Amino acid sequence: MKSLTLLAISAVAAKASPTAEPIRPNHDSASANANRIFNAIHSAGRQWGxxxxxxxxxxxxxxLSAGALLYHGGYSKDPPEGLEWLAFEVEHAENFVRVPRHPPNPPKGPEHEGQPQAPSSPQKFLVQPETEAHRDRDSEGRIRGYLQTYQTTRDVQLLYIDGSGAAKSPIGTLDSQDHVLFPNSSWQWYNIQSEMQRATAMCDMITKWGWAGIMRMEIGFEVIWCDFKSDDLQHESSVRALIQEDRLKDDDFMSPYLWTRAVAERYDGLCGDRVKMDFSSMVSGFFFPINISHTDPERPDLIRLKAAKLKHRLDIRTYLQKVFEEPRRFNVNWQGIVDMIVTRFSKRLAAMASTNVSTDIFIGELEGAVLAYYEAPGLPDDVTLAEDEDNRNKTAEAIDRCATQYLKSSQSARKDWTLQDDLIHTALSDVMQHICNDLYVMRTVLLRAAPDTSTDAYFINKSIKSSDMEKAVNQSRAIVRSLVHELAWTTWRKPQLCAEDEILVTVMWPFGDTEDYYNPGCVSFHEITEQRRSYWRPYEKRPRDF
Structure with a gap:
């Protein structure tokens, strides 16, 4: 199969224009897709995004770190031979221990695209030779399932395919595999045998680099482990499962509930330091000058790699192979930088975009965001007053401080940057420039609406009640809502515990009431003051060791 796959790819490549220069990643594309690149980095390895x-x-x-635990569900207590699937969560693998006696058949052709799709992982239906023997021995009895536990013996390399790359669906989840890694493939999204062929082809590709498997996501993250005979994976145990038919019928509902709950705990990451991502070697279709439009007029939001020209998809495949054959870099933890940006601005922008937030809170949120970067004008009685610079440059300098603050940490490794690092930096810089420009535009709009202040003023005059100020506030709210729409951070689609003008509070010295200790909860903006410290007050007169 390996040789056939490579020959087929070569044949397709030969049909492409031999004289055309291959497309390459470039900064124009990174800038055009800045928000998408930002979101892809933020969501990598996270179930929610x-x-x-x-x-x-x-x-x-x-x-994948040494000592990481992985799980496999199947019919046999013995490890599989060759290629099989592993899950990061026990409940994910358990789903393939509790199997029906007669699995449902997948649809037979593309005309069934609207029908329920095939099961989500071949663990359940791709039967290894020893499993067939096990089934034969029990042909007169009941099928038994086993939960197998494995542990990595050393750090191993995996190819992570982002998005929901394990979702067997016709809407674009498999595009990166079926139209980039293997653009000549005729695999069917609903066909389990196609899934085995897809996995085998990917393993043929990555094992040449010395890598162990492929990491993808469905309802839970999985690893397609290419060779169970490898010394990189140690079989820890096989636990025989209870017979499904012996369970009370009323218990059937618990399996999907427990599986979903376990996976939902990974909305914000896999935890346990199990996986480390080399963003310095990241290859994304967003880096290239390709068509990424939708292919279904009823779902214009679903951009797809399939929309790109065949030649361009072949170029991306050739490029990523060259990148992945190089040593790992890990120059910059770009996801860490993205996280700092999101946690700095996400709740603030959500509050400013909300119709439930008052004008005073809106202005307070805005000033809290921008004044940290704005140098206040000097006053004659300032004790530390130095020669003041031209006020005209203060806003431009403030925007620059705002836009570059969280990217400064990446500069220490700049001499070692790959092209991928540079492209990611371009995308993140554009996102930050967009955020900071819009924030300072809103500040200018509101300052101009206050007749007693100038554009060089420091604070916005909240006491002004005029039609001009009302228009300025509405204009500013429209700017921030447009910004939120364009950024499209997935944090804004996650239900929040507290309202936009509330904070989840417990005691944090020196603040916090007794209620905050015994019953932590959502506290409104107006209740969080300097006086909120009753929990600590009885101890304030005690001698301190600091």
Whole structure:
């Protein structure tokens, strides 16, 4: 199969124009797709964002840590031979221990695209030779399932396919595999045998680099482990499962509930330091000058790699192979930088975009965001007053401080940057420039609406009640709502525990009431003051050791 796959790809490549220069990643594309690149980095390895932005465009080399536990469900107590699937969560694998005696048949052709799709992982239906023997021995009895536990013996390399790359669906979740890695493939999204062929082809590709498997996501993250005979994976145990038919019928509902709950705990990451992503070697369709439009007029939101020209998809495949054959870099933890940006601005922008937030809170949120970067004008009685610079440059300097603050940490490794690092920096810089420009535009609009202040004023005059101020506030709210729409951070689609003008509070010295200790909860903006410290007050007169 390996040789046939490579020959077929070569044949397709030969049909492409031999004289055309291959497309390459470039900064114009990174800038045009800045928000998408930002969101792809933020969602990588996270269930929530990768479920919402399910049509992945990226490929990232990852290191699976030594000692990581993985799980496999099947009919046999013995390890599989060759290629099989592993889950990161027990409940995910358990789903393939509790199997029906007669699995449902998948649809037979593309005309069934609207019908329920095939099961989500071949663990359940791709039967290894020893499993067939096990089934034969029990042909007169009941099928038994086993939960197998494995542990990695050293750090191993995986190819991570972002988005919901394990979702067997016709809406674009498999595009990165079926139209980039293997653009000549005729695999069917609903066909389990196609899934085995897809996995085998990917393993044929990545094992040449010395990598162990492929990491993808469905309802839970999985690893397609290419060779169970490898010394990189140690079989820890096989636990025989209870017979499904012996369970009370009323218990049937618990399996999907427990599986979903376990996976939902990974909305914000896999935890346990199990996976480390090499963003310095990330290859994304967003880096290239390609068509990424939708292919279904009823779902214009679903951009797809399939929309790109065949030649361009072949170029991306050739490029990523060259990148992935190089050593791992890990120059910058770009996801960490993205996280700092999101946690700095996400709740603030959500509050400013909300219709439930008053004008005073809106202005307070805005000033809290921008004044940290704005140098206040000097006053004659300032004790530390130095020679003041031209006020005209203060806003431009403030925007620059705002836009570059969280990117400064990446500069220490700049001499080692790959092209991928540079492209990611371009995308993140554009996102930050957009945020900071819009924030300072809103500040200028509101300052101009206050007749007693100038554009060089420091604070916005909240006491002004005029039609001009009302228009300025409405204009500013429209700017921030447009910004939120364009950024499209997945945090804004996650239900929040507290309202936009509330904070989840417990005691944090020196603040916090007794109620905050015994019953932590959502506290409104107006209740969080300097006086909120009753929990600590009885101890304030005690001698301190600091």
């Amino acid at each position: 990768s479920s919402l932005n399910h049509n992945g465009f990226g490929f990232i080399p990852v290191t």
